[in-house]
Amino acid sequence: MDSSLKIYNTLTRKKEIFEPLHAPHVGMYVCGPTVYSDVHLGNCRTFTTFDVVARYLRYMGYKVRYVRNITDVGHLVDDVDEGEDKIGKRAKLENLEPMEIVQRYTVGFHLVMQQLNNIAPSIEPTATGHIIEQINVIEKIIAKGYAYEVGGSVYFDVPAYLKKYNYGELSGRVIEELLSNTRELDGQSDKKHPADFALWKAAGAAHIMRWPSPWGEGFPGWHIECSAMSTKYLGKTFDIHGGGMDLQFPHHECEIAQARGAHEDAPVRYWMHANMLTMNGQKMSKSLGNSILPEELFTGSNPLLSQAFSPMTLRFAFLQTHYRSTMDLSNEALKAAQIGYKKLMNGLRNVKVLEKPTEFVAPDEKLIAEIHKICDSIVAGLHDDFNTAIALAGLFNLAKKVSQFQAGQLLTSQLTAETFELMQATYMNITENVLGLCEEKPSIGGMVTHLLKDYAEAKQTKNFEKVDALRHVAKSFGLVFKDMKTGIDWAYDEV
């Protein structure tokens, strides 16, 4: 197993060589969505990022347990003290049972993940399914003296924690600075200290989602579910924890505090944060109301878009930007991505049908070296903190070679068997298995062969009227014909 994979660790602000705690096993936890409304594209970007991380680790030979939670309770709506959670609020608005909301948006979320070709996590635990585990963690934290109960709510005691640990180690915040900037909450809070955060909240009379606990009826705080579930499925310390950049503080900082408060050990070895997706230069988020839903993008039913863009086009667009950079979404960028994606798929089709020569008669050292260099650059890119942009650049370079082979501008017999296989395997494996980019097949399916045959015949007999008609038909299915010296084939229309 190649151990030179480097991961940028938010904790140390450096790229570090990845060494799993219990190789060949890797434990990875990613903060999943809150299912009180549709996933938006920003969520999709983050989950796609970690999908590629999981895929690449598996490609490297690791056995990955990928845990991504579903938050179906607990995120407070406005002020901490309003004591109402998001799921509950939305339920009342729509006159639905909370779990009905949860169900609807969970199903919707899964559909989008499938459309984007994200592999389902190994375990997808829900917060409501782990109330007991959460209560257990809270009890441990109280027993260690890092939490206190007030009127049926339990708060994490940040000042007590600070005596032994560094609250702020992940986000780089210092507590003094935090305090001077914490907004006053109208003195309504039960908290002893403004930086303290809720582990358990007492439920008011009107609160729908509620569970019995040692402190009375209530519901878990925002951060505790991830601590409880990651510990349960991955252990007290595990390898990778991922999430959006916006979760770094306070969510992930709190997770560290909760874990250390409960069992002292640092919970995570490598913290990874995916950067934000912006729309018109602004973060796309539910609360700002400037988010485009995946479905709107796939159907083109959003005023900010001139047309529909397929799930794979979106995935390609995501991967063209490194995950730690912000990405500004625009109609133009998507259009460019669509063409690029189809070009990559045409290359994929070409490389799959490329026949391995029976003899390699005229090895061209320069060409062979070039192909090896490209393949190396792809792996090097992915090894360098999952740089999918570099990997894609390499794949395009490879695609160029492949079309030259296909069009007879270069001959595969100029290679060696090893190079030929490397080229083919690299293109296919990286594109499909690691980057998760697959063909979006045309709706005519098996008819393509017939169409192609007719076209070839018409060309042969110089029946140009028929040729043009067939071209027209193909175009209507998003395909074009290619006339090469070596033969006739079809390709995805890159429009």
Add this chain to the structure above:
RNA sequence: GGUUACGUGGCCGAGAGGCUAGGCUCAGCUCUGCAAAAGCUGCUACAGCGGUUCGAAUCCGCUCGUAACCUCCA
């Protein structure tokens, strides 16, 4: 206000002290019944101003601009 990032060619977007990223667009060429596809060629940049260095887009400082976090968010 505090903190942290970022500012790359017509557009998107990698890289990060010397070595062509890549995609899209545009112009031209080869090929072609015409096209398309493919290939080739051209346009070739690092916000501004200083500094460090033999050498800076890359390091340092300042200025301007943008964003994120500090409050629910992926």
